[in-house]
Amino acid sequence: MNIYVLLKRTFDTEEKITISGGKINEDGAEFIINPYDEYAVEEAIQVRDAHGGEVTVITVGGEDAEKQLRTALAMGADKAVLVNIEDDVENGDQFTTSKIISEYLKDKNADLIIGGNVAIDGGSGQVAPRVAELLNIPYVTTITKLEIDGTNVKIVRDVEGDSEVIETTLPLLVTAQQGLNEPRYPSLPGIMKAKKKPLDELELDDLDLEEDDVAAKTKTIEIFLPAQKEAGRILNGDLSDQVKELVQLLHTEAKVV
Amino acid sequence: MNFDLTSEQEMIRKMIREFADAEVAPGAYERDKTKEFPIEPFRKLAEMGIMGLPFPEEYGGGGADTVSFAIVVEELSRACGSTGITYSAHISLGGAPINLFGTEEQKREFLTPICTGESFGAFGLTEPNAGSDAGGTQTTAVEKDGQFVINGSKCFITNASYAKHLALTAITDQKDGKKEISAIIVPTDAKGFKIIDNYEKMGLNASNTTELVLEDVYVPTENLLGKKGEGFKQFLITLDGGRIGIGAMAVGIAQAAYEKALQYAQERKQFGRSLSQFQAIQFKLADMALKIELARTMVYKAAWLKDQGRKFSKEASMCKLYASEICMEVTSQAVQIHGGYGYMKDYHVERFMRDAKLLEIGEGTSEVQRMVISREIGC
Ligand SMILES: Cc1cc2nc3c(=O)[nH]c(=O)nc-3n(C[C@H](O)[C@H](O)[C@H](O)COP(=O)(O)OP(=O)(O)OC[C@H]3O[C@@H](n4cnc5c(N)ncnc54)[C@H](O)[C@@H]3O)c2cc1C
Numbered sequence A: 001m002n003i004y005v006l007l008k009r010t011f012d013t014e015e016k017i018t019i020s021g022g023k024i025n026e027d028g029a030e031f032i033i034n035p036y037d038e039y040a041v042e043e044a045i046q047v048r049d050a051h052g053g054e055v056t057v058i059t060v061g062g063e064d065a066e067k068q069l070r071t072a073l074a075m076g077a078d079k080a081v082l083v084n085i086e087d088d089v090e091n092g093d094q095f096t097t098s099k100i101i102s103e104y105l106k107d108k109n110a111d112l113i114i115g116g117n118v119a120i121d122g123g124s125g126q127v128a129p130r131v132a133e134l135l136n137i138p139y140v141t142t143i144t145k146l147e148i149d150g151t152n153v154k155i156v157r158d159v160e161g162d163s164e165v166i167e168t169t170l171p172l173l174v175t176a177q178q179g180l181n182e183p184r185y186p187s188l189p190g191i192m193k194a195k196k197k198p199l200d201e202l203e204l205d206d207l208d209l210e211e212d213d214v215a216a217k218t219k220t221i222e223i224f225l226p227a228q229k230e231a232g233r234i235l236n237g238d239l240s241d242q243v244k245e246l247v248q249l250l251h252t253e254a255k256v257v
Numbered sequence B: 001m002n003f004d005l006t007s008e009q010e011m012i013r014k015m016i017r018e019f020a021d022a023e024v025a026p027g028a029y030e031r032d033k034t035k036e037f038p039i040e041p042f043r044k045l046a047e048m049g050i051m052g053l054p055f056p057e058e059y060g061g062g063g064a065d066t067v068s069f070a071i072v073v074e075e076l077s078r079a080c081g082s083t084g085i086t087y088s089a090h091i092s093l094g095g096a097p098i099n100l101f102g103t104e105e106q107k108r109e110f111l112t113p114i115c116t117g118e119s120f121g122a123f124g125l126t127e128p129n130a131g132s133d134a135g136g137t138q139t140t141a142v143e144k145d146g147q148f149v150i151n152g153s154k155c156f157i158t159n160a161s162y163a164k165h166l167a168l169t170a171i172t173d174q175k176d177g178k179k180e181i182s183a184i185i186v187p188t189d190a191k192g193f194k195i196i197d198n199y200e201k202m203g204l205n206a207s208n209t210t211e212l213v214l215e216d217v218y219v220p221t222e223n224l225l226g227k228k229g230e231g232f233k234q235f236l237i238t239l240d241g242g243r244i245g246i247g248a249m250a251v252g253i254a255q256a257a258y259e260k261a262l263q264y265a266q267e268r269k270q271f272g273r274s275l276s277q278f279q280a281i282q283f284k285l286a287d288m289a290l291k292i293e294l295a296r297t298m299v300y301k302a303a304w305l306k307d308q309g310r311k312f313s314k315e316a317s318m319c320k321l322y323a324s325e326i327c328m329e330v331t332s333q334a335v336q337i338h339g340g341y342g343y344m345k346d347y348h349v350e351r352f353m354r355d356a357k358l359l360e361i362g363e364g365t366s367e368v369q370r371m372v373i374s375r376e377i378g379c
């Protein structure tokens, strides 16, 4: 089986986010594999081990993403592809990424493509479904169980806490929800072997794409942090006075009524 | 000059840090009380190929370097000192001498189960009357019909209850009134070999520390490790490597104490301010951060020298001495910053302080380290 995993390098969830010059500050921050993509890598490895084939992990990003790709290789993926857009694309969006990935995948005869349900940084959840649309194959999001029998696929998907059972066929794209599996720690032999596994680096040119073909469809106007939570206030005195004061405050201070 | 870790070292650090946080730290408090050996984390470490980390792949090892070993010991110790010492002794006292001095046969038979985690590694040097002065060894091994007959006792031996075999030192001959000490590999299930596990320790409660009693224990002479009469020289070389492990352990425990103290200082309010706003506390925390950074750098340097195949005895002693002493200071200050709460077990820092003390004693006391360094600098 020919399996592809879509993987994104993201901020560590433990990081404190700061903004400088209208951008999220990346200096000194720790970066990780997007946690939902980790489920995707794990699932791909399990499917390969059960049904044979090969797992290729693909990311769109910069040089720095090699680390996360190597980690996926250390977990057990067979090959990795980095589409390096550092020099070509300044402000990409979900369209940019999905366009690039689908161009790469269009002649690869992928049987199964697994992505994460959402990337914890941008949080759009769009890239994987867009790739499926562009490749014209079915997709199922937020899956918690995957059973493959020949080309028949049975899936359980999470619908806001409830489960939905879906039957479909390969080729297929799915996105991983928490609960799909328990991602393994890379083993020491895996780590020692990761360096020797193939990691291809491509640029837009190699995919016959021009910058204009992948230009973002959206524009970010402003990035800001949520307002700081202020300490609560306790009103005192006569109950009816408190009610009056509360209404007054909601009106003049909080400006919600 | 390059202070970056390699990509393998970095991946190993990330993997073992996540593992330590998720699988080792949660049980540490409980194990300190119940003295239960951390067998479950080690079963998983074995699955991940960590138990043979620095040994050659042909014996089931991982082929990683000493810096990676130091990283693993530090991270495990940050989560649980007992797990840290168990691992450090397993590799540097148990596996290393067999890897360094064993024959091909011996490596296949004795190093392989250590690499796979089937057996823990252990090393029996210390005796009731031979600690710092290991030359005072009294255990004897007399050759008889192709066998050694071993009699004597060892004390404070880490991991022996969980080892299938271990190397120990014994007097094999006397020449001109001078003892000839050799190392011999002994299966722990040999007849006449008793392993007693009932010390009441100050700390490292979940680690296994044992007394060995040998009464007419027979092992084939092929079990001689390295050359006859070179036992003393061999364990000095073994301890050089082990000291990097103790240094890394010290850095890990100190790091854990520092992190707890920093967090507590930011949360605890007295006199209307958080403790971290008092300069007296800030300076304590600054000193902790400084000392840990220096200790880690020295541990890495000693490990790096070893990986380069250079001489590293002096640096190994220095890193062990410095890291263990600052670990004691840092853990004590971490208790201090916690005030009365620090004296209570629930806050973990008193455990770090108790665990830390061993580091100034094991694998050569601080005084012995100073003797080694004095000798190295030409005194
Ligand atoms: C938890 C634990 C685990 C251990 N694990 C192992 C193990 O796996 N294998 C093993 O073989 N051993 C092990 N040991 C033993 C350890 O290595 C010894 O305890 C250590 O070497 C000190 O020896 P000693 O206890 O006999 O103290 P002593 O040698 O009696 O020392 C007592 C004090 O005198 C000082 N002193 C001694 N000689 C001098 C001198 N010439 N100049 C100045 N001061 C001196 C020492 O520094 C120390 O402060 C372990 C010990 C412990 C507590």
Ligand SMILES: Cc1cc2nc3c(=O)[nH]c(=O)nc-3n(C[C@H](O)[C@H](O)[C@H](O)COP(=O)(O)OP(=O)(O)OC[C@H]3O[C@@H](n4cnc5c(N)ncnc54)[C@H](O)[C@@H]3O)c2cc1C
Binding pocket: B268, B270, B271, B275, B278, B280, B281, B336, B337, B338, B339, B340, B341, B343
């Ligand atoms: C075994 C035990 C028995 C006890 N018995 C009694 C008893 O019988 N009766 C009783 O009333 N209490 C008792 N105590 C409480 C003890 O007196 C307090 O723990 C002690 O006064 C410290 O207070 P704290 O624990 O709240 O620490 P904190 O006051 O929170 O101090 C934490 C740390 O911050 C430092 N710090 C605080 N303020 C400042 C500042 N302004 N500048 C610089 N550093 C600062 C402290 O020195 C300490 O290092 C006992 C405590 C223990 C552990």
